[in-house]
Amino acid sequence: MNTREQILSKNYEAMCLHGFQGLRTDKVINELGITKGAFYHYFSGKKELGYAIVDEIIAPHYIGTFAPLKNSKNGSIEAITSVLEYLKGCSSRETIHIGCPLNNLVQEMSPLDDTFRDKLRGIFEAQKDLLVIALSRGVENGELKEGIMVEDVAFYIISGIEGSYALGKAFQSKKVFDRSIDQLIGYVRLLKKD
């Protein structure tokens, strides 16, 4: 991992815990054993580092997680519940305590910085679009009930995910997160035609 990647990665970790405003870049730099010279060589400032973290770490990760929805073979509901199960599987007690980095950043920075806001909204929009693709396919091939508001359901699924992270964090409990996701899975299954 080169210096730029190290700076990005360590600052991302620190930002997950302390938030963007609470992130102290110089502390991270010290921990890495490098100096300010390296930092300001690669990034013109703290904000630009933040934007780079969003573009190069957060966005690829969150869009990648939803990518399987694009062309799923076992039906759209199965594809969606697979994503939800995956979220349960890849989250540990520690990650739940920290919460969803994407949501953390939205909550903190959306009202304070337009660039952050637009970039982060774009990620959610991409997730929503992928859900809409999967759900629309399910409606077209008769897998889903008729009269489903595809976009509303897509928004709602994302909201259920972020809400589960929020609650898991509030209760410091992976179990609360899992149970909430399970209820969401139950809701998604109800979209299927009997």
Added chain:
Amino acid sequence: MNTREQILSKNYEAMCLHGFQGLRTDKVINELGITKGAFYHYFSGKKELGYAIVDEIIAPHYIGTFAPLKNSKNGSIEAITSVLEYLKGCSSRETIHIGCPLNNLVQEMSPLDDTFRDKLRGIFEAQKDLLVIALSRGVENGELKEGIMVEDVAFYIISGIEGSYALGKAFQSKKVFDRSIDQLIGYVRLLKKD
């Protein structure tokens, strides 16, 4: 409004926008036209101010919103959907842009400060308890389907609410919030026996 209440209230507003770490108490004090002397007379420090805001503003507000669940006459589902409708009604474009102050604070401070974490978790716990009361009554008097996991559903409803706030904030859209809450209302109605 006395000086202490002014300090609490204005700092609360600023904290909703900037977060606790981003809150600059001296800036708020200047805007109020008072000085540091007044602030440190009433609060021993920034953290203690934060705790007071949680205890005296946030907790009463959020628990109050859920209080009608305690003894509702028109059935438990109606009581819960009423709360959800109320949340839609009392939120404007501006409040959605800022997000749910309770959730904001949880996301920011839970991993960083145990006192914040415990206080905030207590608020969610109180909300959950009130939902459990309403749902249990619904199960007992036969209003709800059998086999409902009362506590899981309670967690899930809170998660749906917080998720809706999070998404509304991410998309800077009250409409997204409303649509997500509507889906949650639809889910809650499905708990009813046909």
Added chain:
DNA sequence: CCAAGAACATACAAACTAGTATGTATTTAA
């Protein structure tokens, strides 16, 4: 081989920020 830019290191500055120390006016209680 050598010039030029890339990749850092070092030292310093400017602004901010929470908090303190102290002073004063006003209210309250004995």
Added chain:
DNA sequence: TTAAATACATACTAGTTTGTATGTTCTTGG
């Protein structure tokens, strides 16, 4: 009425934190 506590104001400090200016080494293309 007077001592004491309350309710503030003023001025100052110590510690951060972001950022800059400048210097040095290393790499690389011609």
